[in-house]
């Protein structure tokens with residue numbers, strides 16, 4: 001190799017070193033620091049064979065994760081609950097009692113004042129008959145006794161309202177079953193009927209709580225098979241207080257068969273009370289009569305009905321009365337549950353519906369809370385109306 005050739009070789013090597021170093025400088029800093037760089041497509045890697053599903057190995061007892069024990073609530077006793085109605089009624093707009101008292105406390109009651117009183121009673125859904133009776137009696141007594149002061153007027157009004165609400169009616173819900181021929185006690189069967197949305201399922205749930213609070217044993221029958229969620233709803237109510245629910249998992253199952261199974265379970269287990277929730281769709285009277293008639297016939301093979309409670313929504317006024325009439329004709333109603341009394345100033349419906357059906361209001365719903373169902377008491381109710 002000649003000297004010039006060697007020189008050229010050295011120059012070429014020098015150029016290569018310079019270009020190589022520059023190239024290194026052109027590479028982004030991040031990449032040089034190990035940062036993310038655009039990735040080349042990953043070479044196709046053969047998927048490992050899917051793992052076989054783990055074989056279920058029976059776990060030893062100590063390692064089984066037990067489902068959390070359901071927390072069973074202790075419901076509040078029902079006694080004295082209606083006293084709370086006072087607040088609820090007083091809060092629900094313009095209570096009947098307050099309006100009546102404001103007119104009655106005027107100095108000289110004119111014909112217009114008496115008309116206003118009557119109108120107030122009618123607006124509170126007391127019904128024309130009872131309103132007329134109350135007015136006549138009150139007018140006579142105010143005139144004869146010559147009362148004027150607020151306390152005396154209030155006392156008179158209280159007496160008159162009490163008269164039409166009727167404190168003499170037996171309002172106890174029949175929850176003690178009859179004795180069977182062999183001397184054993186049958187469960188009390190309480191059938192709960194009414195139009196959808198009035199609060200039947202909620203009432204059955206709340207009533208179960210009242211009974212549990214009184215140490216009574218209860219079985220629930222979810223015979224509202226029309227609405228699938230109703231059975232779930234009822235079961236949830238029951239589970240909260242440790243009460244079992246007999247239900248069908250099939251939508252549209254025969255309500256009579258579910259009711260029968262519930263009552264049978266109650267009889268076999270020696271349960272105190274079986275509460276049966278029904279659907280009571282009001283498509284037509286004949287359909288309703290068929291459904292409730294069948295439930296009654298089938299259930300009474302196991303135990304007679306102790307009580308048929310009609311649930312009515314107090315806010316529905318005249319409409320509620322029409323429903324009451326139909327159910328009264330087809331279902332042999334023995335007691336009324338007036339729900340949503342907390343949401344209306346029309347407490348007078350208590351009087352109207354009792355007159356309409358000739359059966360007493362036994363329970364009232366005062367709210368959506370689990371213990372917002374109270375045994376009805378005429379005196380406490382009237383005091384609630386008067387605020």
Ligand SMILES: Nc1nc2c(ncn2[C@@H]2O[C@H](COP(=O)(O)OP(=O)(O)OP(=O)(O)O)[C@@H](O)[C@H]2O)c(=O)[nH]1
Pocket residue numbers: 194195196197198199200201202203224227230278279338339340341342343364365366367368372
């Ligand atoms: N404010 C108030 N709401 C109530 C009362 N009772 C029930 N409700 C509400 O009324 C709604 C209807 O109650 P449900 O018990 O589902 O009525 P239902 O009659 O069983 O209805 P279906 O199952 O469709 O036949 C619910 O949102 C209840 O919380 C009450 O006393 N006061």
